[in-house]
Amino acid sequence: MKVTFPDIGKELDMEPRSLVSDACERAGMPLDLVCGGNGTCGKCLVDIEEGGVRSTVLGCQQRISCDMRIFADTSQKEHQLLVTESTDGADFEPRLRKVSISRSSLQAPMGGYDFECLEQAVSLQSDVQVEPLAYDLLNKLSALVHQSSCSQIAAIVDGARIVDLREDDGSTRLMGFAVDIGTTSVVAFLYDLETGKLIDHRSSLNGQCRYGADVISRIEHTERDADGSFLEQKAIFETIDSLARELCEDQGVCPTDVYETVLCGNSTMQHLFLGVSPKPLGRSPFVGLMAHAAEVPAARTSIAMNERGILRFMPLLGGFVGADTTACLLELPDDGRVRMMIDLGTNCEVAIGTPERMLVASTACGPALEGAGISMGMRATDGAIEHVSFDEGSGTFSIKVIGDAAPVGFCGSGIIDMVATLLDIGIINRKGSFVKGKSRDAHPLGSRVRESEDGRRFVLVEPDEHPDGREISITLKDIRAIQLAKSAIFTGCTLITSTYGIKPGEIEEVCLAGAFGNYIDIPHAQLIGLLPSIPDVPIRSIGNGAGLGAQHYLISEKVRGQADAIRRNTTHIELASNPEFTDVYMKGMAFECYNML
Amino acid sequence: MAILDEIKEAVVDGETDEIEELVQQAIDEGIDPNVIINDGLIGGMDIVAPLFRDGEMFVPEVMEAADCMKLGTALLKPLLGDAGMETKGKIVIGTIDGDLHDIGKNLVVLMLESNGYEVIDLGIDVEAETFAQAVEEQKPQIVGLSSMLTTTMMQMDTTIKCLEDKGLRDQVKVIIGGAPITQEFADEIGADGFSKDASACVELCDSIVNAA
Incomplete structure (x- = not known):
């Protein structure tokens, strides 16, 4: 059967009765199989055309019975991601350098040696005392000096090591990638390592999404399938490779000019990138492989860059707290002040302290804040309600939908606004339940609280108010899921502060990292107790800290030193083993504008 | 017996400060301890269970209700005599x-x-x-x-x-x-x-x- 992908210009031959999702995976356009392909989550909806009829189907259930066209969900590829501004070349102090040497200056004296000549030339130009040349470059050196007719030779120096020697005809450039591997999305930044300037960036879904939506299901996949770790490594290599190729093609950069790729991501992403089973991470005592920065030779990956280049995964901090947190912490000012950093994502990490002494913990907040497990929850793509507010004058809600489309569901920031607004106008009480009985009848919006078999729900958009006749609502069970998630974060903030040995008022600033932190309405998040509100302590978003941290790491040797210091000075704490945990967690479930305990 | 209804209500509302007083009152009124447990305390928990299932009550409230149950039972256990509490x-x-x-x-x-x-x-x-x-x-x-x-x-x-x-x-x-x-x-x-x-x-x- 012929399957065409008109949007990405691909064509495949698929066996009859194979799944649409398999075809998409082979075409390099993996669908989001959150439920593992069981046909229950509805996240893999895709548009197809068979016999001239276009329809939307569940990719994990639909089988191919005749020639078919499958359309890319462009909204998914370009879904709302926070790619914060570049580093502006700040702290440019590259580890990698290109040293250009004239061949004539490599003429050894009588009885002398080629390498020692090169060593001296490099040291004269760059102040770096290089190590003796590796075996596989000795041949190359001899050929360049004695056989070629080139006038300039470029030595690519990584720290104190020459990693490549090549003819330098003036077009040789030195480039690098910084990659932020999120569980869901991957962002790649292309840098010119000779100037420290950001050239461009690209993002896409993490190809591992086909194996599960969150880190736990990815870990589980590696346990279930003997090839799991290999397949997940292959998937992330492919994702990074396609971003790398796209960047190089669009910017006219030759992949052989790329000599370094710096990566950050959570602990599971590190294991899977290294092709190592993250199984020990999945259960107590949550042991990881290596906290130090891990180096992988480019030749051992399938990623488009020079085969003599190197990939470096940034250092980890303990348990589930990985290199993404290290990267975020690098973005906090280095001024000795005590800060709290909250990284809101699929997994929420909390840190407190100064670079000299830091505590970190991960909270079991689950993916509810990103819309998963919410009846009408969805990713931040077209049709997602991202903001909700209530106008008391007119007594109506106003909603903001991504892509100015008809609303389909809520993304994380929309759910938080929804809950905060309902709390504010008294539709839900402090315990999280909808008003009932007389107070419901007396409330001007009480009639929007409806009964159904699965419990009660609040209708935000009635079918007759919706262009496609849909009802948009939030259920009591959704609110319960938000309560569990927000209390997990609240508990993390509270316990890490008390473990650090200070009072909340002694924190000088609360910083939010992660894309999500930029989109949520902070006062609303504080109103429902999702974020701490401490009198006189400012709270601000630092944007996509992980992506920025990885970029800084790429272009600065000093930042690499700081990252290593953070690794040494940070202690990971396990929240669940704190005797106060249950008490704080229970208290944190109510909707109060909290002062932390 | 009004006091049993009050006990039931206190369990549902998680009134941990009041429950012991109410149970004591029931004891003083001469009600059989087994009746206080079954019709009062367990009666309250019977109301809690379906509310929890439907999301109308949530974990912290159920925990408080169960705490009431525990406090009440602790007062009644010594009065149950040799048979003790019946267990299922x-x-x-x-x-x-x-x-x-x-x-x-x-x-x-x-x-x-x-x-x-x-x-x-x-x-x-x-x-x-x-x-x-x-x-x-x-x-x-x-x-x-x-x-x-x-x-x-x-x-x-x-x-x-x-x-x-x-x-x-x-x-x-x-x-x-x-x-x-x-x-x-x-x-x-x-x-x-x-x-x-x-x-x-x-x-x-x-x-x-x-x-x-």
């Missing part, structure tokens, strides 16, 4: 090896105790051997395994195999629960039952004990 059965329970989550499991324990079961709680991160030992020594009718993570739930299979190896499997019914658990998984590993939440767990145990 004995259950050994714990969170599986490698898993540290205990809030859901604790809720199940509270609900079971509130419904007249004697529960032996082995805590968290409980190895298969420990479960087997408890089954051997305590001779419960039911053993309950809890897991919060998909990465730890396979340990349930290990625990069931361990019970089989020690020849204990026929002596108990194994029931399982936790966020990632499904009926299919329970069938796959040969568990005798699964429940999706704490109130459903009480119904499950009732049906097992009644069938015996």
